[in-house]
Amino acid sequence: MRGRFLSPGARDSIAAHGRRAYPEEACGFLVGKEVGGIDTRGIDRAIATENAAGVDRRRRFVIPAEELRTAEARLVGTGETVLGFYHSHPDGPGRPSALDEAAAWPGYTYVVIGVRAGRADEPGAFELDAITGRLDPAPLDGPAGIGVASGTSAPHSERVYGPRPNEGTA
Amino acid sequence: MTDVTMRVPSAWRELAGGSATVTVSGATVGEALERFVADHPALRRHLFTPEGRLRSFVSLYLNDTDTRERDGLSTSLDDGDRLAIVPAIAGGAPDAEPAAPGASPVIPLSREELKRYSRHLILPEVGVAGQKRLRDARVLVVGAGGLGAPATLYLAAAGVGEIGLVDFDRIDTSNLQRQVLYATSQVGRPKTEAAKQRLEDLNPGVTVRTYEESLDRNNALRILRDYDVILDGTDNFPTRYLVNDACVLLGKPDVFGSVYRFEGQVSVFDAHRGPCYRCLYAEPPPPGVVPSCAEGGVLGVLPGLIGLVQATEAIKLLLGIGEPLIGRLLLFDALGMQFRELTLRKSPDCVLCGPRATQTELIDYPAFCGIVPGPDGASLPEVSPEGLAEELRGGSPPVLVDVREPGEWAIGHLPGARLIPRAELAERLTELASAPAIVVYCKTGARSAMAQRLLLDLGFDRVRNLRGGLDAWARQVDPTMPEY
Numbered sequence: 173m174r175g176r177f178l179s180p181g182a183r184d185s186i187a188a189h190g191r192r193a194y195p196e197e198a199c200g201f202l203v204g205k206e207v208g209g210i211d212t213r214g215i216d217r218a219i220a221t222e223n224a225a226g227v228d229r230r231r232r233f234v235i236p237a238e239e240l241r242t243a244e245a246r247l248v249g250t251g252e253t254v255l256g257f258y259h260s261h262p263d264g265p266g267r268p269s270a271l272d273e274a275a276a277w278p279g280y281t282y283v284v285i286g287v288r289a290g291r292a293d294e295p296g297a298f299e300l301d302a303i304t305g306r307l308d309p310a311p312l313d314g315p316a317g318i319g320v321a322s323g324t325s326a327p328h329s330e331r332v333y334g335p336r337p338n339e340g341t342a
Numbered sequence: 343m344t345d346v347t348m349r350v351p352s353a354w355r356e357l358a359g360g361s362a363t364v365t366v367s368g369a370t371v372g373e374a375l376e377r378f379v380a381d382h383p384a385l386r387r388h389l390f391t392p393e394g395r396l397r398s399f400v401s402l403y404l405n406d407t408d409t410r411e412r413d414g415l416s417t418s419l420d421d422g423d424r425l426a427i428v429p430a431i432a433g434g435a436p437d438a439e440p441a442a443p444g445a446s447p448v449i450p451l452s453r454e455e456l457k458r459y460s461r462h463l464i465l466p467e468v469g470v471a472g473q474k475r476l477r478d479a480r481v482l483v484v485g486a487g488g489l490g491a492p493a494t495l496y497l498a499a500a501g502v503g504e505i506g507l508v509d510f511d512r513i514d515t516s517n518l519q520r521q522v523l524y525a526t527s528q529v530g531r532p533k534t535e536a537a538k539q540r541l542e543d544l545n546p547g548v549t550v551r552t553y554e555e556s557l558d559r560n561n562a563l564r565i566l567r568d569y570d571v572i573l574d575g576t577d578n579f580p581t582r583y584l585v586n587d588a589c590v591l592l593g594k595p596d597v598f599g600s601v602y603r604f605e606g607q608v609s610v611f612d613a614h615r616g617p618c619y620r621c622l623y624a625e626p627p628p629p630g631v632v633p634s635c636a637e638g639g640v641l642g643v644l645p646g647l648i649g650l651v652q653a654t655e656a657i658k659l660l661l662g663i664g665e666p667l668i669g670r671l672l673l674f675d676a677l678g679m680q681f682r683e684l685t686l687r688k689s690p691d692c693v694l695c696g697p698r699a700t701q702t703e704l705i706d707y708p709a710f711c712g713i714v715p716g717p718d719g720a721s722l723p724e725v726s727p728e729g730l731a732e733e734l735r736g737g738s739p740p741v742l743v744d745v746r747e748p749g750e751w752a753i754g755h756l757p758g759a760r761l762i763p764r765a766e767l768a769e770r771l772t773e774l775a776s777a778p779a780i781v782v783y784c785k786t787g788a789r790s791a792m793a794q795r796l797l798l799d800l801g802f803d804r805v806r807n808l809r810g811g812l813d814a815w816a817r818q819v820d821p822t823m824p825e826y
Binding site for chain 2: 195197199225228229230231232233234235236237238240241244253254255256257259261262263264268269271272275276277278279280282
């Protein structure tokens with residue numbers, strides 16, 4: 173059983189960013205630590221980025237590769253890494269859209285939060301399933317914390333990564 | 343073999359064998375990447391399309407420089423180089439999410455915008471969401487001429503938030519017959535400057551970014567990268583291929599249009615969803631075979647019509663409505679007043695977007711189109727306007743052959759010249775049989791270059807072309823020669 177933990181601080185940051193960016197999509201990085209490979213992830217912080225979508229930021233978000241590169245570079249030596257990304261769906265649900273799935277990368281946790289009329293819902297977490305190409309729920313447990321036992325996790329060799337459609341959604 | 347360090351995002355390290363950093367070898371970025379995915383096949387499908395091209399949302403950094411700014415996958419490597427694979431992250435909300443019950447609708451447009459765009463807003467296919475989408479959109483128009491002028495006027499009026507305009511030219515009186523963006527009082531001003539003023543006056547909600555430069559292989563990717571849709575309003579083959587290639591490499595739709603005399607063509611080239619311009623025309627025609635509008639003329643209203651079809655397609659793409667002209671070539675005949683349509687298919691042999699594509703970067707377009715002689719190609723002998731004037735004052739002037747049409751001849755011609763339209767030249771060679779030396783000319787030098795080639799091929803050995811044609815003659819020798 174894999175564990176995904178979102179700290180209250182990160183949860184609040186994501187909600188606040190979603191409300192602030194409304195009616196446009198908010199997006200950013202999920203930063204924290206892993207235990208036992210990728211079996212247990214503790215997301216300690218959410219770092220907001222600018223939505224770089226060139227068109228229709230109410231329904232699209234883009235985090236340029238350069239932003240990710242910079243974020244990872246800043247974390248070198250800290251023990252923290254970029255574990256995934258969050259974004260909001262203004263007036264939409266807290267689950268991935270077909271666009272999100274089409275553009276999803278393996279290995280990352282995606283947190284999606286619905287923001288309706290400026291009020292943020294509870295976020296949901298998702299990860300790419302290799303075989304189906306879908307972003308499947310990765311239930312968030314709390315409180316955040318590293319050191320949760322991960323001895324029951326499936327061996328890594330069972331993880332298979334599947335195709336990702338070609339189209340971006342920017 | 344060159345060894346480099348390859349770094350992947352930390353979240354991929356399990357896919358990359360447990361480490362975010364591996365050593366790979368290869369002479370180029372493409373070779374190193376190929377070695378890397380050969381060792382880590384689970385990542386191949388995430389990095390490459392089924393056709394083997396690098397996915398557009400993947401960036402490769404070589405020692406902190408995006409390889410797209412260098413030679414892409416062909417960038418050569420040195421020992422100790424650091425190569426990093428970095429994905430861009432994207433996604434978005436579902437298209438039609440129902441609003442929460444009881445939630446008040448959010449109107450993201452100002453009162454002024456609601457009034458200005460009211461005829462759009464009452465269209466269900468546009469509405470407030472569509473109008474905002476236009477406001478958030480960026481369209482680049484390459485060429486502020488016959489096609490770009492009407493297209494930009496309507497794109498600005500429609501509320502496209504940012505319009506980029508590339509043109510290095512200045513307004514000439516001969517532009518005003520069709521380039522309705524400009525006024526007589528503006529003749530001599532840079533087109534981009536006059537266009538920006540006019541478009542922002544038409545709609546202050548629009549930002550016009552101007553590029554008073556010639557689009558070339560060095561600046562094209564940088565300029566096009568910021569835009570959602572590219573509208574090609576160019577009048578020459580090198581730039582047309584350049585725009586197409588840059589659009590394919592960047593994954594952008596290219597709204598293509600062209601006009602000549604009374605006929606026009608429009609299509610949308612989007613290599614993700616259909617053919618590109620190279621699928622249609624793998625090679626450009628030899629220089630001069632297809633005359634430009636400056637050579638062949640154009641009915642003034644025609645580029646207006648074709649430019650507005652292009653603007654219509656650009657707006658449809660931005661709104662995501664209707665059936666785009668992808669995979670279809672619309673042909674318009676103004677004299678017959680007929681629209682026809684050809685179906686275009688993606689070429690399996692396309693070097694740019696086909697399954698065995700070999701072109702991964704921009705090339706030398708003037709050379710590709712044969713405009714600049716290659717290393718092996720000798721240019722044909724020419725004479726400058728001043729040189730010809732000198733020879734005409736001398737004792738043994740050459741025979742002057744005007745290869746234009748009779749209507750052009752009537753506007754003005756060189757004294758002592760004889761009119762032999764290019765199409766009649768092959769049948770009237772006997773008229774030139776006794777000429778010791780010949781100089782051919784036309785309006786710009788393009789048609790006469792073809793006539794010169796024909797005469798040389800048929801055995802005439804002293805044939806030269808008037809460089810720059812009558813236009814150059816009027817500028818350099820005789821300002822009384824009418825320009826048209």
